[in-house]
Amino acid sequence: MNFNNITIIGVGLIGSSFALALKERGFKGSITGVGRREEYLARAKEKGIIDRYATVYEEGVKDADLIILASPVGQFEQIINRIGSSIKKGAIVTDVGSVKADIIKKIEPLMPEGVSFVGGHPIAGKECPGFDAAIPDLFKNAKCIITPSYNTDKDALQKIRDLWETVEARIVLMSPEEHDMIFAAVSHLPHVVAYALVNSITEMKDGILDNGGKGLKDMTRIALSPTELWRDICACNQKEILASLKTFSSSLSGMIELIEASDWVGLEKEFRRAKEARQSIESD
Amino acid sequence: MNFNNITIIGVGLIGSSFALALKERGFKGSITGVGRREEYLARAKEKGIIDRYATVYEEGVKDADLIILASPVGQFEQIINRIGSSIKKGAIVTDVGSVKADIIKKIEPLMPEGVSFVGGHPIAGKECPGFDAAIPDLFKNAKCIITPSYNTDKDALQKIRDLWETVEARIVLMSPEEHDMIFAAVSHLPHVVAYALVNSITEMKDGILDNGGKGLKDMTRIALSPTELWRDICACNQKEILASLKTFSSSLSGMIELIEASDWVGLEKEFRRAKEARQSIESD
Numbered sequence: 333m334n335f336n337n338i339t340i341i342g343v344g345l346i347g348s349s350f351a352l353a354l355k356e357r358g359f360k361g362s363i364t365g366v367g368r369r370e371e372y373l374a375r376a377k378e379k380g381i382i383d384r385y386a387t388v389y390e391e392g393v394k395d396a397d398l399i400i401l402a403s404p405v406g407q408f409e410q411i412i413n414r415i416g417s418s419i420k421k422g423a424i425v426t427d428v429g430s431v432k433a434d435i436i437k438k439i440e441p442l443m444p445e446g447v448s449f450v451g452g453h454p455i456a457g458k459e460c461p462g463f464d465a466a467i468p469d470l471f472k473n474a475k476c477i478i479t480p481s482y483n484t485d486k487d488a489l490q491k492i493r494d495l496w497e498t499v500e501a502r503i504v505l506m507s508p509e510e511h512d513m514i515f516a517a518v519s520h521l522p523h524v525v526a527y528a529l530v531n532s533i534t535e536m537k538d539g540i541l542d543n544g545g546k547g548l549k550d551m552t553r554i555a556l557s558p559t560e561l562w563r564d565i566c567a568c569n570q571k572e573i574l575a576s577l578k579t580f581s582s583s584l585s586g587m588i589e590l591i592e593a594s595d596w597v598g599l600e601k602e603f604r605r606a607k608e609a610r611q612s613i614e615s616d
Numbered sequence: 617m618n619f620n621n622i623t624i625i626g627v628g629l630i631g632s633s634f635a636l637a638l639k640e641r642g643f644k645g646s647i648t649g650v651g652r653r654e655e656y657l658a659r660a661k662e663k664g665i666i667d668r669y670a671t672v673y674e675e676g677v678k679d680a681d682l683i684i685l686a687s688p689v690g691q692f693e694q695i696i697n698r699i700g701s702s703i704k705k706g707a708i709v710t711d712v713g714s715v716k717a718d719i720i721k722k723i724e725p726l727m728p729e730g731v732s733f734v735g736g737h738p739i740a741g742k743e744c745p746g747f748d749a750a751i752p753d754l755f756k757n758a759k760c761i762i763t764p765s766y767n768t769d770k771d772a773l774q775k776i777r778d779l780w781e782t783v784e785a786r787i788v789l790m791s792p793e794e795h796d797m798i799f800a801a802v803s804h805l806p807h808v809v810a811y812a813l814v815n816s817i818t819e820m821k822d823g824i825l826d827n828g829g830k831g832l833k834d835m836t837r838i839a840l841s842p843t844e845l846w847r848d849i850c851a852c853n854q855k856e857i858l859a860s861l862k863t864f865s866s867s868l869s870g871m872i873e874l875i876e877a878s879d880w881v882g883l884e885k886e887f888r889r890a891k892e893a894r895q896s897i898e899s900d
Contacts, residue, residue: 455829475827513762517820518828522835524871525813529806530890532867536801536860542897544761544802545739547841550834551806555894559887563880570875577822577872581865583816585807591854596847603843606814610839613826 333498334491336361339396340382341389341411342403343367345458346428348381348466353499355380357469376463379495390418398438398495401427402449402531408435412442417479421446424488426495428454430515430561431568433506440483451479451508454501455495469500476501477515479508480543516572523562523582524573525540526555548558617782619708620645623680624666625673625695626687627651628714629742632665632750634684634831640752641666645674650676653685653782660747674702682779685711690848692719696726704731708772710779712738714799715852716763716792724767732772735763735792737799738785745842746781753784760785760797780899800856805864807846808857 335503338354340347351363365373365382366389373385386392393399393415401408408427418423425447429435432451443449456474458465476496480489481494491505520560533541541548566573590599622638624631627649631711635647649657650673658668669853670676677683677699685692692711701710709731715800716735740758742749760780764773777787790798814836817825825832850857874883 339698351770359728360834425843439814455827456625511875514821517730517817517824518832520831521817522813522828524875525809525868527869527887527890529809529864530894531886532860532864532894533801534889535807535867536863538796540798540801541893543739543798544806544897545741545758547838548802548806549897551810552835552890553834554762554831555887555890557891559884559891562887563884566867566875566883567878567880570878571712574872574875575814577868577875579820580816581868581872583812584809584861584868586866587636587812588858588865591808591850591858591861594851594854596851599850600843601846602815603811603839605818606811606836606839607841607843609818609825610814610836613828613833614840 333359333361334406334494335398336401337364337395338362339364339366339367339393340400340402341392341427341505342401343373343376343382343385343463344402345461345463345465346454346456346470347400347402348376348429348463349456349470350402350499351381351469352466352468357498357500359498364392364396379463381463389415391541394418394420396420397423399423399425401425401429404558404561404564405429405431405568406560407571409442411436412439416442416444419444419447421548424448424491425449426452426545428452430565432511434512434568436479436481440481440520447484450484450488450492450498451481453477453479453511456501459602471496472500474501475504476504477511479511480593481508484544486531512569512572516576517579520565520569520573521576523554523557524577525580526552527562559560604608617643617645618778619682621679621764622646622684623648623650623677624686625650625676625685626685627657627660627666627747628686628835629745629749630738630740630754631684631686631749631754632660632747633740633754634686634712634783635665636750637755641782641784643782648676648680659795660860663747665747665750669863678702680809681707683707683709685709688845688848689715689719689852690844691715693722694742696723700726700728703731704730707731708775708799709733710736710776712736712801714849715728716795720763720765720853721790724765730767734751734768734772734776735765736780737763737795738762738774738780739820740785741884755780756784758785759788761790761795763787763790763795765792770895796853796856800853800860802847802854804857805860807838807841808850808861809835814839
């Protein structure tokens, strides 16, 4: 293990699961949790998720040789502005945010001399927030996307790869821009669609949502996700999310047209195309 | 139990699960499976799901005092045209189709003298078709919507209620029209959206679908459903499905506008409205 003192800013589901994952895999160093709510952090410490905590961010990061940003992406810039001068030389900063290009553009230039930033995004999560939902195997066999920019230090990159391999994630490298295009499509778009779907059903007739079966529940489960997190993601990946929403809108319009035209053969062809694509990832 | 000889037309997931559910709850009569594929029916008999089978539909129904239509809804009219004159007097015909008004309008007038039709729709299912996926508790605690029309015989209605109570479903009565409006919103719309979502993601960039996490998988699982079944449902409930698709389209357009306008406060408000509605059905 390349790190002794790890500070996690944002002791939510991902941050806590990461702490548990490291501890379960023999990490002997110290894990500090940083956040705004002291009582919450104290409970996380009591549960053995973190070893120390701080609500004064500068205090919490000063000994760290690894700092993990695990709060909503909308807060990253402000956090780095606040802690920047307290980070020790040689430390590495990484993150677990769902958006990459925008935040890297903003926070990479804020890194002090001798501090490296490496962007990361583990594809793991649940709708329930907070450390009570944390599990040590959340990242096991999950993909972790690491998004080096042309500024990224090679040595720091290798250490972050090793870090995620320690918790048994499968590393995938891609550029921040490619990441944001792909995850706009496979993650951000579905979230916006799930929120819109729930709203439209309640608009059609109030109270009918509970007539849905397992299919509707599965399909709208991500509408239980923290709203401020997804608001931030939409703000940080606005351009790609809009592009994916427009592609989806036209797929949907195409289906509406087929139904309006009673073109059942054409409609089933579209359904079958979707089914076959979906089947290709079923066994993953 | 009001019936001795039950014939199930369409020995798929729902038909087979119903047969298993009855048998597990002490049904001592005979269950006949009717379908087109003899080899398939023979295997279902071997597995103990049905007691007898017939590929000549007229043969399969002639002794039945209960006939359950469990094939795709698009086939109901043709099936009743074929078997009508073979149904014995006093028998009851019911169905498990996801669409009600259109099919009731078509098949109720085709019932021979002395034969009653009662429409039903159990809210249960999985994406995997066929009897291999069947389970005896599929309907336990699930809602079963029963949709009497003004023609429905009261005695037959009571017997169909009793039938679903035997397999531990929770009965809900509503008119065929109300059923179709509600299920267009909570079931048919989500299916079309899931198919469109998968297609739009693959259109954005081929091969990226497997970057999605559990959220995407849950959300698109219903795109694995049988395409001909959903084609038929769209054809039979065209008007209500179009209405729900248009309401959804405008919810979606509203979110696109908020994102385009960078109105993050407004967007989060929409997200929160959805989250709260979705939470209200979480514990169901």
